[in-house]
Amino acid sequence: MSIEIKNVSKRFGDFHALRDVSLDIGSGELFALLGPSGCGKTTLLRIIAGLETADAGSILFAGEDTTGVHVRERQVGFVFQHYALFRHMTVFENVAFGLRVKPRSQRPSEAKIKEKVHELLSLVQLDWLAERFPSQLSGGQRQRIALARALAVEPKVLLLDEPFGALDAKVRKELRRWLRRLHDELHVTSIFVTHDQEEALEVADRVVLMNAGRIEQVGSPQEVWDHPASPFVYGFLGDVNTFHGRAHRGEVQLDGLQLKAPEHANVQNAKAFAYVRPHDLDVQRYSPGAQGIVVQLSRAIVVGPVARLELSPAEETQPSGPGREDSVIEAQIPAQQFRDLGFREGETLVVTPRRARVFVEGAA
Numbered sequence: 001m002s003i004e005i006k007n008v009s010k011r012f013g014d015f016h017a018l019r020d021v022s023l024d025i026g027s028g029e030l031f032a033l034l035g036p037s038g039c040g041k042t043t044l045l046r047i048i049a050g051l052e053t054a055d056a057g058s059i060l061f062a063g064e065d066t067t068g069v070h071v072r073e074r075q076v077g078f079v080f081q082h083y084a085l086f087r088h089m090t091v092f093e094n095v096a097f098g099l100r101v102k103p104r105s106q107r108p109s110e111a112k113i114k115e116k117v118h119e120l121l122s123l124v125q126l127d128w129l130a131e132r133f134p135s136q137l138s139g140g141q142r143q144r145i146a147l148a149r150a151l152a153v154e155p156k157v158l159l160l161d162e163p164f165g166a167l168d169a170k171v172r173k174e175l176r177r178w179l180r181r182l183h184d185e186l187h188v189t190s191i192f193v194t195h196d197q198e199e200a201l202e203v204a205d206r207v208v209l210m211n212a213g214r215i216e217q218v219g220s221p222q223e224v225w226d227h228p229a230s231p232f233v234y235g236f237l238g239d240v241n242t243f244h245g246r247a248h249r250g251e252v253q254l255d256g257l258q259l260k261a262p263e264h265a266n267v268q269n270a271k272a273f274a275y276v277r278p279h280d281l282d283v284q285r286y287s288p289g290a291q292g293i294v295v296q297l298s299r300a301i302v303v304g305p306v307a308r309l310e311l312s313p314a315e316e317t318q319p320s321g322p323g324r325e326d327s328v329i330e331a332q333i334p335a336q337q338f339r340d341l342g343f344r345e346g347e348t349l350v351v352t353p354r355r356a357r358v359f360v361e362g363a364a
Helices: 041-049 091-100 110-123 139-152 169-186 197-203 221-226 231-236 335-341
Strands: 003-012 015-025 030-034 056-061 076-079 157-161 189-194 206-211 214-219 241-248 251-254 257-260 270-276 281-285 293-303 306-313 329-334 348-353 357-360
Touching (some): 003 041, 030 041, 076 139, 206 231, 214 221, 293 335, 306 335
Antiparallel strands (some): 241 251
16 A cells, blocks of 8 residues: 655644655555654654644545544554563464454454464464463564564554664564565565664665654665765764865865865855765875875774774874864775785874765755
8 A cells, every 4th residue: 555645744842743744655665764763753653553643734545545544444553662562462362462353343253363363473483482471482572473463454554663673683683684575475565663774774665864853865775875865864874974175166175185076066165075984985004295184093993804993184193172082084994904004003094085975065
């Protein structure tokens, strides 16, 4: 089922949770709402579900306005961060619950309920736990049971609010892969909320980046990673270095370095910011006349195949008061390259961006 969100706004007192949000979500799509705490993503999810009412705007399911439709009539399945399983019920009873509370005219027979529950438990690969209670399950198992329970009522839309947020990193990674495979099998239109960029980029068909109640960018994981629409998106999706400079007629002047920025060919002497990912910085030993930003190697962290270098701009190698740590530049190079070059902490190096994205202050 397709979902259309039209000009939705929501306030809680003086706080603007959502500001004129519009989105189109395709039928069968796995869609991620991504952003920091307080950006409005959970509020939007709850409005789609019917658990909250928008101050303005509308929600359409398959072209039909559901704004006034009660949550029970929306045919939505919900999975929360903290499982929300009934502790006094077995796994089987938890999954069967939604079927058993249907109106008598829609309620399946006990035989059909039993068949459906075992089918769902097999789907989430936990049919062998049917007679256990939630307290006897691991966190990952509980979340899969919660998903089976949400699917039992055959929802047209599946909504997941930070579904793996309470789990440890290893289990989260396993469940992300599992959710993607399950979605490819079922093709239920699904929307999940997360503040974990890796989770969103790995699992979703499309991602919406939200910030302060507004949409910053919508696109495929590859699109938002390769072509961030704003400094916020660039900074939120992974580590990034920010270099300050001036843009003038398609060129940006940084300390000791000039970058081409043809997209800003009409800009006249404006403040500019160059955003560079750590792995897009080339690092070499300093020599007189070298082109690039002169830095000092403060610390090298070598873990597995990657060496992470913490670098200080050369003119700031002496302590300079509050905010000093904000000027750290981070570079990543292969661990073997680091060993071959023989860099030492305290050594003067020079860095040059292989790839940079330039934003000009005041430009749209």
